[in-house]
Amino acid sequence: MIFILKTIKPEIRILAIDDGPFEFKRKGKDILIGVIFRGGEFIDGVLKEEIEIDGNDAEEKIIKMTNETKHKGQLRVLMLDGITFAGFNIVNIKNISEKTKLPVIVINRKKPNFDYFLKALAKINKYEKGMECVKAAGDVYLTKVKPLKDKRYGKVFYQFYGCTNDIAEKIIKLSSTRAFIPEPVRVAHLIATGIVLGESLGRA
Amino acid sequence: MIFILKTIKPEIRILAIDDGPFEFKRKGKDILIGVIFRGGEFIDGVLKEEIEIDGNDAEEKIIKMTNETKHKGQLRVLMLDGITFAGFNIVNIKNISEKTKLPVIVINRKKPNFDYFLKALAKINKYEKGMECVKAAGDVYLTKVKPLKDKRYGKVFYQFYGCTNDIAEKIIKLSSTRAFIPEPVRVAHLIATGIVLGESLGRA
Numbered sequence: 001m002i003f004i005l006k007t008i009k010p011e012i013r014i015l016a017i018d019d020g021p022f023e024f025k026r027k028g029k030d031i032l033i034g035v036i037f038r039g040g041e042f043i044d045g046v047l048k049e050e051i052e053i054d055g056n057d058a059e060e061k062i063i064k065m066t067n068e069t070k071h072k073g074q075l076r077v078l079m080l081d082g083i084t085f086a087g088f089n090i091v092n093i094k095n096i097s098e099k100t101k102l103p104v105i106v107i108n109r110k111k112p113n114f115d116y117f118l119k120a121l122a123k124i125n126k127y128e129k130g131m132e133c134v135k136a137a138g139d140v141y142l143t144k145v146k147p148l149k150d151k152r153y154g155k156v157f158y159q160f161y162g163c164t165n166d167i168a169e170k171i172i173k174l175s176s177t178r179a180f181i182p183e184p185v186r187v188a189h190l191i192a193t194g195i196v197l198g199e200s201l202g203r204a
Numbered sequence: 205m206i207f208i209l210k211t212i213k214p215e216i217r218i219l220a221i222d223d224g225p226f227e228f229k230r231k232g233k234d235i236l237i238g239v240i241f242r243g244g245e246f247i248d249g250v251l252k253e254e255i256e257i258d259g260n261d262a263e264e265k266i267i268k269m270t271n272e273t274k275h276k277g278q279l280r281v282l283m284l285d286g287i288t289f290a291g292f293n294i295v296n297i298k299n300i301s302e303k304t305k306l307p308v309i310v311i312n313r314k315k316p317n318f319d320y321f322l323k324a325l326a327k328i329n330k331y332e333k334g335m336e337c338v339k340a341a342g343d344v345y346l347t348k349v350k351p352l353k354d355k356r357y358g359k360v361f362y363q364f365y366g367c368t369n370d371i372a373e374k375i376i377k378l379s380s381t382r383a384f385i386p387e388p389v390r391v392a393h394l395i396a397t398g399i400v401l402g403e404s405l406g407r408a
Contacts, residue, residue, distance in 0.1 A: 042382050043391055046398025069403060178246050187247055191395055194250025199273060 003103050003162050005076060008170050011038040013074040015047075016184030017062055019085040020196035022053055029053065030086035032061055033192040036071045037184035040177030045071050046191065051086050054124065058089040059096060066100045077163070077171055078104045081185050082112075083137050088126055093161045094136040103162035105171060106137055107185050111157050136161065143169045145176035154180025207307050207366050209280060212374050215242040217278040219251075220388030221266055223289040224400035226257055233257065234290035236265055237396040240275045241388035244381030249275050250395065255290050258328065262293040263300060270304045281367070281375055282308045285389050286316075287341050292330055297365045298340040307366035309375060310341055311389050315361050340365065347373050349380035358384025 005012075013036060020031040034047030047069055049061045066078060078097075083106055084090045093104040114134050121130035137159040144153040156176065160168040175182040194200035209216075217240060224235040238251030251273055253265045270282060282301075287310055288294045297308040318338050325334035341363040348357040360380065364372040379386040398404035 042387070043394055046394045046404040048399050048402050183246070190247055190250045191399075195252050195395075195399055198252050200250040 001098055001162060002164065003097075003101065005103070005163065005167055008167065008174065009039070010174060011041060012076050012171065012174075013038060013044065013071065014077050014079055014171070014175060014182070014184045015066060015069070015071070015075050016079040016081070016182065016188045017065070017085075018081040018185065018188035018192045019051070019058075019089075020192040021201070022086060022196070027053060030089075031192060031195065032058065032065065032085060033188050033195070034065050034069070035184050035188040035191065036069070036075070037175070037187070040175035040183035043187065044074075045069065051089055053089070054087040055089045056129075058085040059091040062091060062096055063099045066096075066102065075102060078102050079175075079182055079185055080104060080106050081189060082106060082108060083133055083159075084117075088121060088124060088130075090121070090126065090130055090133045092133045092136045093159070097162035103160060103167070105163075105168050106159040107172070107182060108140065108157035108159070109181065111142075112140060141165060141169070143172055145173055145180055145182075147179055148177050156181060205302055205366060206368065207301075207305065209307070209367065209371055212371065212378065213243070214378060215245060216280050216375065216378070217242060217248065217275065218281050218283055218375070218379060218386070218388045219270060219273070219275070219279050220283040220285070220386065220392045221269070221289075222285040222389065222392035222396045223255070223262075223293075224396045225405070226290060226400070231257060234293075235396060235399065236262065236269065236289060237392050237399070238269050238273070239388050239392040239395065240273070240279070241379070241391070244379035244387035247391065248278075249273065255293055257293070258291040259293045260333075262289040263295040266295060266300055267303045270300075270306065279306060282306050283379075283386055283389055284308060284310050285393060286310065286312060287337055287363075288321075292325060292328060292334075294325070294330065294334055294337045296337045296340045297363070301366035307364060307371070309367075309372050310363040311376070311386060312344065312361040312363070313385065315346075316344060345369060345373070347376055349377055349384055349386075351383055352381050360385060 036045040190200040240249040394404040
């Protein structure tokens with residue numbers, strides 16, 4: 001299902017979602033932070049949910065967070081920082097897109113290595129779900145972004161569902177205002193790490 | 205002690221601090237969120253501490269948060285959302301300024317009513333500390349701010365310690381980019397309410 005975005009305004013409302021850092025192999029809960037941004041400009045709202053480390057509830061919690069926010073009517077696109085949260089709590093972006101009626105763009109800081117990833121999932125009996133989610137996210141594309149006050153370009157790897165590649169690329173470019181990554185994703189990461197660790201990690 | 209700010213750049217690093225919402229009379233901990241901003245433009249970092257509801261540790265935690273962040277060397281000014289946090293956990297901005305070597309600006313959304321405030325503090329045996337903190341924060345000033353894309357002006361009430369009124373007013377005006385309140389304070393409030401309640405409250 002493709003959701004037609006007639007025009008892409010500089011202030012297009014984006015909900016970006018990232019997870020908190022967690023110690024590897026730790027059990028329990030992790031946080032999911034959602035940040036509602038106007039393009040790459042400024043924050044309209046902050047959302048929080050909890051998910052199980054290595055669990056199976058990230059997909060459902062992302063759908064819930066998106067559909068229940070008071071900003072839902074204004075939202076035009078979702079951005080996820082990868083397709084796994086809190087370890088191997090993996091999500092199917094086709095399901096998320098269809099249940100929220102919004103296109104979903106996945107931002108990858110590095111080129112994802114799916115072989116390595118699926119092997120790791122196989123060890124915890126999640127190979128099948130992993131393969132389903134990797135297929136749903138589709139091919140990995142590459143684009144270049146240039147922050148407003150930067151002369152250099154940086155690479156962003158991405159996947160998407162529910163829109164055309166042209167639209168996904170335009171939204172990534174217009175929202176990468178401060179660093180080599182869309183600003184909503186950068187800020188979701190700063191908040192999620194700051195809340196869990198007491199001080200945020202990195203600029204991006 | 206006055207800290208001379210030779211020039212005020214549009215990207216002056218501001219640390220703004222706000223507390224989470226909490227249910228009145230509840231006991232226990234509340235969160236303190238710090239947001240490091242470049243002027244009124246964008247976020248550089250997010251900090252978190254915990255304080256006691258109606259306790260006496262907000263002042264010391266604000267000093268700790270400010271002095272221990274990796275951004276300390278870049279910080280030029282602190283902004284506090286009022287002089288009380290987590291109920292009646294009240295702070296002396298002269299102490300905070302002297303122990304962090306930074307000017308402190310207090311942002312008040314409404315004109316503070318100190319008589320009412322001191323009466324409430326008297327009921328919990330904090331009149332003396334309250335009076336000390338009210339005196340340290342000094343007179344309440346009023347300025348008008350205009351967000352970048354707004355034609356209207358809005359009022360901001362403020363107090364300060366460690367700089368001149370001229371400097372405090374300039375910093376408030378330049379950082380009020382998105383609403384009738386400095387952007388770092390607006391965002392600290394969105395994060396603190398979003399984290400505690402699951403969804404942030406208000407635009408400011």
